[in-house]
Structure formats: C-alpha cells, structure tokens
Amino acid sequence: MHTLEPILAEHPFLKGLDPRHLDVLVGCASNVRFDEGAFVFRQGEEANTFYILREGKIAVEIFTPHRGAISIDTVGEGDVLGWSWLIPPYHWHFDARAVEPTRAIALDARCMRTKCESDHELGYELMKRFAQIIEQRLDATRWQLLDVYGVRS
Amino acid sequence: MSDVSTRGPDRVVLEPAAMQQLIDVLRSTGYQVHGPVLGNGAVVYDELSSVEQFPAGRGDQQQPGRYRLTVQEPAAWFGYTVAPQGWKRLFFPPATRLWRAERKGSGMTLVPEQEAPPALALIGVRACELAAIAMQDRVFMGGPFIDPAYKARRDKAFIVAVNCGRAGETCFCASMGTGPAVGGGFDIAMTELMSGGRHRFVAEAATGRGAAALAGLAGRPATTDDEREAAAVVAEAATHMGRAVHTEGLAASLMAHIEHPRWDQVGRRCLSCANCTLVCPTCFCATVEDETDLTGAHAARWKKWDSCFTLDFSYIHGGSVRPSPYARYRQWLIHKFSSWVDQFGTFGCVGCGRCITWCPVGIDVTEELQALEQEHPTATEDATA
Amino acid sequence: MFPDLFKVRQVRRETDDTFTLELGPVNGRGPFTFAAGQFNMLYVRGIGEVPISISGDPGQPGSLVHTTRAVGAVTNAMRALKKGDMIGVRGPFGIGWPVQEAEGRDVVVVAGGIGLAPLRPAICQLLARRDRVGKLVLLYGTRTPADILFRKELEAWRARLDFEVYVTVDRATAGWHGNVGVVTKLIPKAPFDPGRTLAMVCGPEIMMRFTALELEKRGVARQRIYLSMERNMKCGIGLCGHCQFGPGFICKDGPVYRYDAVKGLVSLREV
Numbered sequence: 001m002h003t004l005e006p007i008l009a010e011h012p013f014l015k016g017l018d019p020r021h022l023d024v025l026v027g028c029a030s031n032v033r034f035d036e037g038a039f040v041f042r043q044g045e046e047a048n049t050f051y052i053l054r055e056g057k058i059a060v061e062i063f064t065p066h067r068g069a070i071s072i073d074t075v076g077e078g079d080v081l082g083w084s085w086l087i088p089p090y091h092w093h094f095d096a097r098a099v100e101p102t103r104a105i106a107l108d109a110r111c112m113r114t115k116c117e118s119d120h121e122l123g124y125e126l127m128k129r130f131a132q133i134i135e136q137r138l139d140a141t142r143w144q145l146l147d148v149y150g151v152r153s
Numbered sequence: 154m155s156d157v158s159t160r161g162p163d164r165v166v167l168e169p170a171a172m173q174q175l176i177d178v179l180r181s182t183g184y185q186v187h188g189p190v191l192g193n194g195a196v197v198y199d200e201l202s203s204v205e206q207f208p209a210g211r212g213d214q215q216q217p218g219r220y221r222l223t224v225q226e227p228a229a230w231f232g233y234t235v236a237p238q239g240w241k242r243l244f245f246p247p248a249t250r251l252w253r254a255e256r257k258g259s260g261m262t263l264v265p266e267q268e269a270p271p272a273l274a275l276i277g278v279r280a281c282e283l284a285a286i287a288m289q290d291r292v293f294m295g296g297p298f299i300d301p302a303y304k305a306r307r308d309k310a311f312i313v314a315v316n317c318g319r320a321g322e323t324c325f326c327a328s329m330g331t332g333p334a335v336g337g338g339f340d341i342a343m344t345e346l347m348s349g350g351r352h353r354f355v356a357e358a359a360t361g362r363g364a365a366a367l368a369g370l371a372g373r374p375a376t377t378d379d380e381r382e383a384a385a386v387v388a389e390a391a392t393h394m395g396r397a398v399h400t401e402g403l404a405a406s407l408m409a410h411i412e413h414p415r416w417d418q419v420g421r422r423c424l425s426c427a428n429c430t431l432v433c434p435t436c437f438c439a440t441v442e443d444e445t446d447l448t449g450a451h452a453a454r455w456k457k458w459d460s461c462f463t464l465d466f467s468y469i470h471g472g473s474v475r476p477s478p479y480a481r482y483r484q485w486l487i488h489k490f491s492s493w494v495d496q497f498g499t500f501g502c503v504g505c506g507r508c509i510t511w512c513p514v515g516i517d518v519t520e521e522l523q524a525l526e527q528e529h530p531t532a533t534e535d536a537t538a
Numbered sequence: 539m540f541p542d543l544f545k546v547r548q549v550r551r552e553t554d555d556t557f558t559l560e561l562g563p564v565n566g567r568g569p570f571t572f573a574a575g576q577f578n579m580l581y582v583r584g585i586g587e588v589p590i591s592i593s594g595d596p597g598q599p600g601s602l603v604h605t606t607r608a609v610g611a612v613t614n615a616m617r618a619l620k621k622g623d624m625i626g627v628r629g630p631f632g633i634g635w636p637v638q639e640a641e642g643r644d645v646v647v648v649a650g651g652i653g654l655a656p657l658r659p660a661i662c663q664l665l666a667r668r669d670r671v672g673k674l675v676l677l678y679g680t681r682t683p684a685d686i687l688f689r690k691e692l693e694a695w696r697a698r699l700d701f702e703v704y705v706t707v708d709r710a711t712a713g714w715h716g717n718v719g720v721v722t723k724l725i726p727k728a729p730f731d732p733g734r735t736l737a738m739v740c741g742p743e744i745m746m747r748f749t750a751l752e753l754e755k756r757g758v759a760r761q762r763i764y765l766s767m768e769r770n771m772k773c774g775i776g777l778c779g780h781c782q783f784g785p786g787f788i789c790k791d792g793p794v795y796r797y798d799a800v801k802g803l804v805s806l807r808e809v
Contacts, residue, residue, distance in 0.1 A: 059710075059718065068712035073719055078727060099715040143720045144708040148742040149651035149681040252540060254583045260564075260624035261583050265540060297790075298539065298775035408785075411806060438779035441772050445584030452584035459778070466780060467770050470609040474769060480808030488782065495785035 004029050004105060011052050011105075013080045013129060021122045028111035034058075034098035040081065047090045048109045050082035056102025061095040073137070074099070083130050085109035163364060164375040167343075167354045169230075171370040173204045175313070178369060179274045184311055187243060188276035189236060195220060196233040198240060198277070208233060215323045215506065217515030227347045231277060234321030235505050239282050239434030243273050244306045245289060247458045251302075251441070254452040261452075270302065274311040278339065280332030281324075281503040283314055285434035287338050291497045292437045311362070314339035318386040320393040323506030325519055328397035331503040333390040341367060344383035355383040396509075396519040399526065400500065404491040406526055411487070415524045420479020422514050427460035429508035429516075430485065435501050438466070461485050490522065539775060541581050541626030542567070544602060546619045552605060553685050556652060557617050558593065561602040561625060569599035574659035575634030575766060575794045578604065579774040581626030582619070586612040589771040589789075591656035592630060597666050602627070605655035605687070631774045632793050635660040635738050636764055644673040644730040646758070648749050650721055650741020651680050654687050656766055656793075657740050661695075668700055673730045675702045679721025679745070682707050683714045702729055721745065722752040732757030738794075740766040747804050750797050763797035765804075784809065 005026050008014055014022065032051070034040055040051065040058055051058075058081055059071040072094070075081050081104070084092050090109070116123035179186050180202060190199045190206045196213060210228030214221045225232045253264040278286075286307075293303040317333040326332030335342045340363030343356045355375050358364035375383075430436045440459035445452040459466060462481045467474040475481050493501030502518070509517045544561040551557050559580075563570065572592050581587040588610070594603030608617045619625070637660055645664060649657050664671055676695065680686055686705065696703035704724045706717035717724070721741075735758050739746050746765045753763055767788050772778040774789045781788040784803045803809050 057717075059715065070712060071710040071714060071718045074706075074717045076727075140720045140723055143722075143744075143748065146744065147681065147708065148745050149679075149685065149708065254581075254626070256583070259622055260543070260545075261626075263540060263543065263626065293777065296776055298777060300777055411809075437777070439772070440778065440780070441587065443581075443584060443586045449584060454581075454587075456778075459772075459780070461779065461782075469768060469770055470607075475808045477808055484782070484809075488779075492782065492785040496787070 004031065007054065008052065008105060011054075012078050013052060013133075017125060021119075021125055024115050024119070024122055025107060025112075028108040028115070029105050030108075032104050032106040034102045034104070036098055036101050038098050040096040040098060040102075041092045043092055043095050045092050047082060047085040047092050049106050050080065050085050050109055050112075051104040051106055053077055053079050053081060054103045054105065056098060056104075057100040058096050058102055059099045061097055063095065069095070069097075071099075073140075080130075080133055083134060085113070086127070086130060163367070164355055164357045164380060165367060165370075165372040166375050166379050167356050167370055167372040169204060169352050169354075171372055172230075172354065174370050175366060176202065176204065176276070178366065179311060183272050184274035185271045186274045186276060187240070189231070189233065191222075194222060195237055196222070197236050198238070198275075201276075204230070207231075212319070213321065215321050215510040217323070217509050217517050218512055219515070220510050227350070227352075229318070229345055229347050229352075231315045231345050232319070234317060234319065234324060235279055235281065235507065237507065237511060238432055239285055239505070239507075240275055240278060241285070241289065241434050241436075243275070244286070244303055244310070245293070245300075245437065245439075245458075249302055249456045251454045251456055254454070256450040256452075266302075270306045270309070272309040272311070273306060274313070276313040276315075278312055278314045278335075279317055279505075280314070280335040281326045281329075281505040282434060283312070283335055283338045284326075284329075284331035284503040285505070286312075288435045288497065288499065288501060288503070289437060291499075295497070311366075312339045312341075314342040316342065316344040316383070316387045317390045318345065320390045320395065321506055322395045323509040323517075324504060325394055325396040325398055325506060326504035327391050327394045328400065329500060329502055329504035330400075334387045339363070344386055346379070346382055346386065348382060355379050396506070396517070398490075398502075398504070398519050398522055403522065403526070404494045404500075407487050407491040407522075410525050410529070411483070413525050413529050415521065415529070416479045416483045419516060419521055420477060420482055422516055423462075423478050423482045424513060425462040425478045425481055426513060427462040428511045428513065430460040430462060431458070432507040432511045434505060434507070435489075435503060436460070461488070486518065486521065486525075489518075539628050539773075541579075541587075541628045544625050544627045546621055546623045546625060547601065548621060549617060549619055552687050555609070556605065556607050556685075556687060558603060558605045559590075559616060559619075559625075560594075561604075561627070562600075563602075564624065570602045570630075571599050572596060572630035572659075573634035574637055574663050575656055576630035576632045577656070577774075577793065578602075578627050578629030578631070579771070580604065580612075580616065581628070582612055582615045583624070583626070585615045587626070587628075588612045589631075589774060593655040593658045595662035595666075596659050597662060605652070605658075607652050628774060631789050633791065635766075635794055636736065637663045640664065640736045640738075641670045642734075643671060643762070644675070644735040645671050646675045646677065646728065646730050646735055646737045646753070648677045648721060648725075648737060648739045648741075648753070649679070650745035650749070651685065652687070653739075653741030653745070653766070654678055654680075657738060658688065660738055665695075665698075665701065672734065673702070674700065675728050675730050676704070677721055677724045677728060678703070678705045679724075679741075680705075680707055682709055683711055683716070704728065720748075722748055725749070725752045725756055736762045736764070738764050743767070743804065750801070750804075760798040760801065761796060764794055765797055765800065766793045767795055767800065767804075768793065 057076040060073040207230040212223045212225040212232040293300040314335045489501040543564045548560040590604045593605035769781040776790040
C-alpha cells in the first residue's frame with residue numbers, strides 16, 4: 001500500500017494536502033486498471049468509489065434510445081472522476097467507460113465518507129478541491145451550451 | 154487661425170458686380186458653380202448662375218432641433234451661418250457607380266467608369282467647411298488607398314471661401330480650432346462688409362489661379378481701414394460663440410469613460426435616425442450595393458452613403474454587433490472625438506453645429522461631451538439601508 | 539478598387555455548411571502571394587462581395603484557396619459555383635499571423651470551428667520550416683465530430699512525431715471516442731512551455747476571449763497571444779468605416795491583433 005503514497009502526493013488534485021490527510025487516503029486507496037471499452041460505473045449504481053486518473057481516457061456517457069451512447073465529457077491523466085459519492089443519495093448519474101486502456105487509483109468512498117465525518121478538516125480539504133472541479137465542469141458545460149460554433153452565435 | 158490683416162499685400166475690395174463677373178468667368182471656363190440659395194425653407198447649397206440667387210437679407214436661427222430662416226438688415230448675401238448640408242455631396246456624392254460587370258459567356262467582363270467628373274466651383278465656403286474638406290481629403294486621399302473618384306473631383310475644384318461675421322447659436326468652431334476665420338485650402342477668400350450703406354467684399358487670393366481670377370475683376374486695392382474692418386467682422390464672430398468643447402485630453406478621457414452611465418441616458422433619447430451623420434460634413438462611412446437587372450446580364454456596383462446609426466452597419470452573421478441605440482451613438486461620438494485622432498491625427502469634428510440643429514430630439518454634442526468628462530460613481534450608495 | 543478576375547477550379551464540400559473554394563488566375567496572371575492570416579474580398583457577379591479568409595498554403599501560390607461557411611446570399615451563391623465560373627478578387631488585405639515572431643518559441647495554435655481556416659496557412663508555414671520553432675501544438679475545438687474541418691489533413695498532422703494535435707468537440711455523437719468538452723479544457727495539459735510560448739487563436743469572439751484568459755492563466759504572456767477579429771466589412775481598404783474596432787480598422791490594423799492591445803475592447807459590450 002505504501003507505494004501509492006508518492007503517486008497520490010504527486011497528483012494535481014491532491015497537491016498541497018497535509019501528509020496526515022494523505023495517509024488517510026492511502027488507507028482507502030487501491031490501484032486499478034480498465035481495458036478499452038470497460039465500464040467504470042453505470043448510471044444508477046451506488047457511488048462507492050471515486051477515481052484519481054493516472055493514464056488513459058474515460059468518457060462520461062448517457063445512453064439514449066435513438067442515438068445510442070453519447071459522450072458528454074472526457075477525462076484523462078491528471079483528472080478526477082466522480083463526485084456523486086459526496087452528495088446523497090450517493091448514486092452515479094451517468095455511465096463512465098474507458099475509451100483507452102486506463103490506469104487509476106480507486107478510492108473507497110464508504111471508507112472516505114466515514115473518515116470525513118469524523119475528521120472535518122480532511123472533509124473540508126476534499127470539499128474545497130471538489131468544489132473547484134465542479135465549478136470548472138459547470139463553466140465548461142455552460143460554454144458548451146452556448147453553442148459558440150453554431151450559426152447564430 | 155491666422156488674422157486676415159497679416160496676409161500678403163494682394164487684398165482687394167470688390168463691388169457686388171464683380172461677384173457676378175467672377176461667376177460668369179468661372180462658368181465660361183467650364184466650371185459648374187455652386188453656392189448658397191434659398192430652398193425648402195432654408196439656405197442650401199446648389200448650382201447657380203447669378204448673384205440674384207444669393208439669399209440676400211436672410212439669416213438663420215439655429216437651436217437644438219430647430220432651424221428657422223430670418224430676415225436681416227442690411228441685406229447681406231452671406232448673413233446666414235451654414236446650410237443644412239455642407240459641400241460633401243459634391244466631392245463624395247450620396248451615390249456613385251464604381252464599375253459594371255457584364256456577363257460574357259460563362260464569365261464576365263468588368264467595365265470601369267469612363268465619365269469625367271465635372272469641374273466644380275464653390276462660392277461661400279465657411280472656415281469650418283474648409284476644415285471639413287481638409288479632413289475628408291485626409292480620409293480619401295491621405296492613406297495607402299486613394300479614392301480616385303473623390304480625387305478627380307477635388308483636384309479640379311475652385312474654392313471661394315467667405316468668412317463668417319456672426320456665430321450661429323449652435324456653432325463651436327472656435328473651440329475646435331477650425332474658425333471662424335478661414336485658414337487654408339481655398340483659391341480666394343472674402344469678407345463681406347456692409348458699413349455705411351456700401352456693400353463690398355475684401356478679397357484675397359491664396360493660389361495662382363485665384364490671383365489670376367481676382368486680377369480680371371473690377372476692384373481696387375484694399376486700404377488699412379478696409380482690412381481693419383474685415384478683421385473686426387471676423388473677431389465679432391469669434392467672441393460670440395454660444396457653445397464650446399473642452400478639447401484638452403478629450404480623446405483619452407472619452408475612451409476611459411466608455412462605460413459611463415451617460416451613454417445610456419443619451420441612448421434613450423437618440424432615435425438612431427442618422428440625421429447627424431447625413432448633415433455632418435466629415436462623416437465618410439459608405440456602403441457598397443451590388444445590383445443586377447432582370448436578365449442578370451448587367452450588374453453594377455454602387456458606393457452609397459451609410460450611417461453607423463443603422464442596425465445593418467455592424468451586422469455580421471448572427472446579428473448586429475451594436476444592437477442598442479446607446480452603443481451606436483457611442484460609436485459615433487467616440488469616433489468623432491477620439492478614434493479619429495488615432496486614425497487621422499485630428500478630431501473629426503469642425504464645430505459647425507449641424508448635428509445639434511438637425512437632431513429631431515435636440516441632442517447637443519457639446520453638452521454630452523461635458524457630461525461624459527465628469528467622473529462617474531461605479532455604484533450608488535443605498536441611502537435606505 | 540477594381541477586382542481581378544479569377545476562375546473557379548473546384549468547390550469542395552468540407553462539412554454541411556462549410557466549403558472550400560479553389561481559384562486560378564484568368565489570363566495567366568502570376569502567382570498570388572499573401573501572408574498567412576490575410577483575407578480577400580470575393581465578388582460573385584450581381585450578388586455581392588464578402589471578406590473571406592485565405593486558407594491555402596502560402597508556399598503554394600499557384601492556387602488561391604479559401605474556406606468559408608455558407609451563411610448568406612453571397613456565400614451560398616459561391617457554394618453553387620461550377621468549375622470555370624468567374625469570381626472577382628480584391629486583396630490580399632490585412633495584417634497576418636506573426637509567423638516570424640514565433641521563431642525560437644513554442645507555438646500553440648488554438649482554433650474554434652471555422653477559425654481553423656485562417657490558421658491553416660500559418661500552420662503550413664510553420665511546418666515548412668519546422669526547425670524554426672520549438673514545440674508545435676494545435677488545439678482544435680468544434681461543435682460535433684461532423685463539423686471537423688480538414689479531417690484528413692489533421693490526421694496527417696497528428697501522425698507527425700513533431701506536431702501535437704488535440705481535437706475536442708462540444709457535443710459528441712454516437713461513435714465518437716475522442717475528447718469531449720470546450721477547447722480551453724485542453725490548455726492546462728497541452729505540452730508547451732508557457733514562458734516561451736506564442737499563441738495564435740482564431741474562432742468565435744467568445745471562444746477567443748475565454749481561450750486568451752485560460753492561456754494567460756497558464757502563464758502565456760499577453761503580448762504573445764494573438765487573436766483574429768471580425769467585423770462587418772464593405773471596402774476592405776479603410777475607406778468605408780464599417781470595420782471599425784476601437785480606434786482602428788480591422789481591414790488595416792487587423793484582423794490579427796496582439797491580445798494586450800485589444801484585451802480591454804473584447805470584454806466590452808457592443809463595441
């Protein structure tokens with residue numbers, strides 16, 4: 001397990017995190033890999049894991065009856081996948097599928113939720129980081145909605 | 154502007170009959186003579202052949218959104234201030250055909266315009282109008298691309314300037330540095346005198362052909378009394394300007410105040426009717442229109458006057474960049490008093506006051522500029538809290 | 539100004555609303571030289587004249603190539619032209635991309651939608667003298683996978699070992715396994731050194747605005763970010779007043795501007 005610590009410490013998402021908080025994360029972490037085409041999680045499933053991506057590419061998808069699976073966002077090296085584990089009722093809202101062979105660190109969400117409840121400082125540090133990610137995704141979504149490349153833009 | 158009395162020794166005094174002589178000589182040598190006449194309840198510039206057509210004994214009273222002809226004694230020929238439009242339409246016509254495109258097989262041939270432009274003689278050009286012509290010269294002939302149609306008309310033009318003896322109520326040429334005394338850019342300049350019941354003109358030439366024309370007219374050398382009187386007439390006009398623009402630092406402060414709340418206020422008054430741009434002697438915006446006949450075999454391209462106040466003016470795919478009236482008014486005012494300096498080295502306004510007179514809602518640029526120079530608060534304190 | 543006549547060699551469909559026009563001179567006139575980023579005023583007889591960016595390789599002046607969207611009367615008429623038809627051309631006009639200033643630097647090209655067309659000549663020039671610049675990166679964002687311009691060429695560029703090409707779409711369609719998201723998302727991770735980077739950005743004005751901000755956030759100096767601006771144009775030669783943008787004219791003082799010179803203007807409304 002201790003080999004994951006340097007990897008986590010270097011990841012942009014966890015930059016500046018106090019070493020004792022990092023230790024907690026390491027305690028909930030494991031190395032995972034996904035083959036191309038493999039599902040990371042499905043819409044509606046319980047959100048019990050979140051992923052810190054090391055290599056590869058994952059598409060966040062929605063399946064529609066007429067158009068099939070549509071990718072609404074892609075994340076890769078240096079990104080984080082999944083925040084529904086933080087927000088009740090802790091269910092995934094979308095599918096996530098690896099479009100390239102992907103390696104990531106999986107963090108046990110149930111473990112993390114318990115630790116954050118008892119250590120609010122850890123909880124706050126994680127919340128701050130996730131708030132930033134959510135803001136970036138929200139901004140990006142709004143810009144995508146603007147359809148700037150459309151004829152009437 | 155240089156004092157009339159410090160000019161060279163060529164000043165002469167002309168009788169009214171000499172003016173008719175001048176018009177006759179110009180016409181016989183092929184000039185189309187244009188000058189002030191009465192028309193449509195105003196003094197307008199039009200083609201003329203006789204001094205009888207001058208608006209003798211007529212003046213004008215101009216206010217924001219108001220123009221009235223008046224009757225004046227003694228019956229001077231040039232007692233008005235400025236006509237609704239300047240001389241711009243003679244050098245930069247409202248509509249000009251640029252070229253034709255004729256269908257030829259599966260392609261086309263382009264046919265340039267051959268017709269030679271008329272030789273124009275202008276009588277009665279005011280100091281502000283001379284300055285406006287000089288500004289348009291810089292726009293159309295001073296850059297890397299020269300407008301050949303404009304140049305052809307300008308090169309041939311013969312200009313007789315007349316000093317103002319009276320400042321119009323909407324005039325502010327003094328603060329813009331363009332008048333009331335004429336500066337340069339004329340062939341002959343005159344000051345009309347009416348004292349002692351003797352109607353006469355103190356005239357001088359600034360070019361060779363101006364001097365040649367003067368030499369052929371019945372007149373006598375001017376005395377120092379004549380020159381002093383002419384100078385006094387112009388000085389009178391300079392001291393009675395009803396309006397002024399504070400020009401120091403104006404170009405920079407206008408850009409700095411590009412989000413001033415005053416723009417919204419004037420924007421709500423402005424009708425975007427484009428009158429100001431139509432009467433302005435320096436506005437040069439134009440559009441090009443392509444037309445074709447029903448058979449499609451004959452096409453032509455026209456250049457026509459345009460105005461930044463129209464929605465179409467700033468249209469790019471998807472919509473107009475300036476849909477709101479305040480933005481269009483702002484574009485015009487900032488161009489005239491700020492961007493023009495970056496583009497051409499001077500302000501674009503000559504202080505003729507036409508935009509004030511002919512604005513249907515009486516927007517006064519001098520008032521707007523004064524308001525826009527004031528610092529504005531970024532937020533209003535809520536006194537009710 | 540009087541147009542020169544050119545003959546249509548080919549009208550090529552790029553996407554649903556975008557096409558490329560290839561022209562050859564009439565009467566054996568010499569090669570048409572231009573700077574990357576310049577534009578021409580193209581005239582379709584009896585319909586009208588519009589400004590269109592030149593999208594061809596400046597190193598191959600034998601053919602005059604433009605790429606544009608069909609959005610109005612003139613561009614739709616252009617799209618319907620046949621080989622051998624004639625078009626009037628005035629130009630080239632405007633200030634182009636700073637290819638010279640880019641020497642010795644890393645170069646990031648950020649294109650949005652049709653914005654890739656006026657950038658293509660700059661890319662061609664940079665690739666022709668590849669050793670003159672450091673890292674070369676293209677970030678290209680467009681609406682959907684079907685709107686990707688110059689697809690084959692993009693794939694060839696990406697296949698090069700010395701050119702990093704990243705493509706993203708605002709919205710994916712089924713079967714798209716590439717990046718999804720706004721083009722600015724590609725900036726934080728793109729492989730260039732911000733301290734020695736020069737950026738060339740072209741696309742819709744909003745896209746250029748948030749791209750410039752994101753580039754600055756990453757540490758690219760605002761004096762080394764260049765945008766290509768667009769306004770209504772009628773004469774192309776600074777006489778009609780239509781293309782005024784702040785104190786200058788886009789036809790003479792642009793369309794390529796350094797970001798520090800226009801940063802204030804692009805964040806204002808209705809300027």
